[in-house]
Amino acid sequence: MWETIRITLQLAAVTTIILLVLGTPLAWWLARSSAWWKEAVAALVALPLVLPPTVLGFYLLIAMSPSSPLGQLAISLTGQSLPFTFAGLVIGSVFYSLPFVVQPIRNAFEAIGERPLEVAATLRASPWKRFFTIALPLARPGFLTGAVLGFAHTVGEFGVVLMIGGNIPGETKVLSIAIYDHVEALEYDQAHLISAGMLVFAFLVILAMMVLEKKLRRGPAHGGRS
DSSP states (O other), rough: HHHHHHHHHHHHHHHHHHHHHHHHHHHHHHHHOOTTHHHHHHHHHHGGGGGGHHHHHHHHHHHHHHTHHHHHHHHHHHOOOSSSSSHHHHHHHHHHHHHHHHHEEEEHHHHOOSHHHHHHHTTTOOOOIIIIIIIIIHHHHHHHHHHHHHHHHTTOOOHHHHHHOOOTTTOOOOHHHHHHHHHHHTOHHHHHHHHHHHHHHHHHHHHHHHOOOOHHHHHHHHHHOO
């Protein structure tokens, strides 16, 4: 059980870090770009929200197969294929949780508006400086929401991780699959124990996110009054 918990938390942590690194520039582009095709990109990012996890997992499994370019690259670099490995789980989780991280950050960037960035530009701040000193601090609530949602959503994954990672104890078996195994074996006490733990975890995560986000949003206002 502890090994399964470790794999689940490790998968969620690694996935969240990757999503923040990749999702931040993508969210910034979606918030700032005037390209006519940006909403098509946004629709692709949001696909996992409506696409059945098994469909996404099936196509990712094909994309990572040993005969695919990605699969051949992985074999040449690591000596093993991606399906049914922890690395494969990370790739699948990144795609599956992408909209839960990108959308809150995009909304936060859009909420900043043009005025603060224009003022910084008149003070001769470079685009990079405007991004790091103005946009990122003002978008902190969006980053918090995205990180928490990405982490929690990865912890609760089932269909995608089952399709890509299978059910290998000590390597790809996560908590959601462990619940399925216990139910299938009619071991309801064990399934109830894990399910109740994940229910409490989800409630505490959402509660903490709401409290912290509220504090972050109130922080600048309080600072301004002081």
